[in-house]
Amino acid sequence: MSEVLRLTGVEKTYNRGKPNALEVLSGADFALSAGEVVALVAPSGAGKSTLLHIAGLLDTADAGEVAINGVNFAGASDAKRTTARRETIGFVYQFHHLLPEFSAIENVMLPQFANAVPDREARSHALELMSTVGVDHRADNRPAALSGGEQQRVAFCRALANKPRILLADEPTGNLDPGTSDTVFEALMGLVRDTGMAALIATHNPELAARMDRIVRLESGRLLPA
Ligand code: ADP
Numbered sequence: 001m002s003e004v005l006r007l008t009g010v011e012k013t014y015n016r017g018k019p020n021a022l023e024v025l026s027g028a029d030f031a032l033s034a035g036e037v038v039a040l041v042a043p044s045g046a047g048k049s050t051l052l053h054i055a056g057l058l059d060t061a062d063a064g065e066v067a068i069n070g071v072n073f074a075g076a077s078d079a080k081r082t083t084a085r086r087e088t089i090g091f092v093y094q095f096h097h098l099l100p101e102f103s104a105i106e107n108v109m110l111p112q113f114a115n116a117v118p119d120r121e122a123r124s125h126a127l128e129l130m131s132t133v134g135v136d137h138r139a140d141n142r143p144a145a146l147s148g149g150e151q152q153r154v155a156f157c158r159a160l161a162n163k164p165r166i167l168l169a170d171e172p173t174g175n176l177d178p179g180t181s182d183t184v185f186e187a188l189m190g191l192v193r194d195t196g197m198a199a200l201i202a203t204h205n206p207e208l209a210a211r212m213d214r215i216v217r218l219e220s221g222r223l224l225p226a
Helices: 048-055 078-088 104-114 119-132 148-160 178-195 206-210
Strands: 003-014 022-033 037-041 063-068 089-092 166-170 198-202 214-219 222-225
Touching (some): 003 048, 022 048, 022 222, 037 206, 048 166, 078 089, 104 148, 148 166, 148 178, 178 206
Parallel strands (some): 037 198, 089 166
Antiparallel strands (some): 003 063
16 A cells, blocks of 8 residues: 655654743654554643644644655745645544635635636535535535534535545544534545545544554654554
């Protein structure tokens, strides 16, 4: 299987050189192959978000390498990082962050416009994704009219709209009640499996973690097999 993401010796300290310095990552190593779905498990505050932001080129490491499809992004310009992020990576957060003034389907179409996909094509692709996770009937509603589970399903569709090879998800169902969390997680897994993308999904729910291909633990700033 081809490798889509590799972290090598990643280090990150917040407030470096100050009395309140906090070392969060201290030599984290990790590799993700195409089609693989991996659970990232650790208690709150251990550094999961920090790791996902660095892996997703949203933040930079103090030391170490982040390679995406074999290309090392350590020291890359903001422009290169932004392009790689837009073309390769989908991000899902605990809270949906949908744009409130646009309809659900428009939220899924917008990222496609950034990649110059024509309107009609963007709309039909958005509807296709939304029907996979059962929210196509809510397409013309604004996010505020949707339930928490529906909002998060739309956020998944938006993250996948540009067919990223890598999905990074930070507690994607952490905001939902347990029953909803379960079905919404299944919807996300269905999308991921359908598209064959690789995913790294942070969760502190052991049952959800057990449904993924592999579990890694973030402990003392390093990634260890569970
Ligand atoms: P998790 O996602 O596992 O809850 P985070 O990566 O959010 O962990 O945070 C790890 C630690 O780093 C926490 O103690 C958090 O308070 C701290 N932290 C996160 N972001 C910053 C920041 N920008 N500046 C200072 N400390 C931060």
